[in-house]
Structures are given as structure tokens and as C-alpha cells.
Amino acid sequence: MISSQSALILVELYQVDRKNFYIIATAPNEPSLQVKISGPYLTQQAAQADLSAAIDEAVDIDPSATNYNYSVSKVESRKPGVIQHMASHA
Numbered sequence: 001m002i003s004s005q006s007a008l009i010l011v012e013l014y015q016v017d018r019k020n021f022y023i024i025a026t027a028p029n030e031p032s033l034q035v036k037i038s039g040p041y042l043t044q045q046a047a048q049a050d051l052s053a054a055i056d057e058a059v060d061i062d063p064s065a066t067n068y069n070y071s072v073s074k075v076e077s078r079k080p081g082v083i084q085h086m087a088s089h090a
Contacts, residue, residue, distance in 0.1 A: 019076050021047040023054045025068040037070075038081040047072040054081075 022039030038054035041047040051070065058065040 018078065019074050020078065021072055021074050022077065022081055023047055023051055024071050024073045024075075025058060025065065026071065028067055028069060036075070036077065036079070036081045040078060040081070041072075044072055044074070 020040030020042065021044050022036040022041070025035045025037045027033035037058050038050060039047065041050070051072065055065070055070055058068075
């Protein structure tokens, strides 16, 4: 059994990690169509550092990805981006 103080620390850690940075692809003709292509990243700097490589990989998967707009956003999610998801199932 864990103490109430330990439980509080775990809850706080969970709260911190619920929002993570992702590289988001947005369809140019449909701004509401957004896909997390890479992530999660703990820092915005880490996501920015990976941005170019993630775009290149997205274009390798789908050449029409060159038409999408890319950004780094902090969103409430822990799920892997499309690239990480595909890599884990390869």
C-alpha cells in the first residue's frame, strides 16, 4: 500500500506527462484535419530538433505530405505519433 503523499506525487507526475509536444501535420485545404506524425516529446526543443527529419519521413511514406503544414504543438496525449506507431509494428 502506498502512502497518501506518494499517491499525490504520482498524481502530480501523471498530470505533468499528460500534455506532451508533438509534430502535427495539418491539411492545407482542411485546417481541422490534423495528424500527430511524431512524438511525444518532453520538450518543445526536442520536437523542433526532430521536425525536419519527421517531415522527410512523412514524405517518404506519402509524397503528398509535402503539401501539409507542420507545427510543434503541446497536446494532451501520450499516444505515439504515426511514425513511432509504424516503427513499433515493423
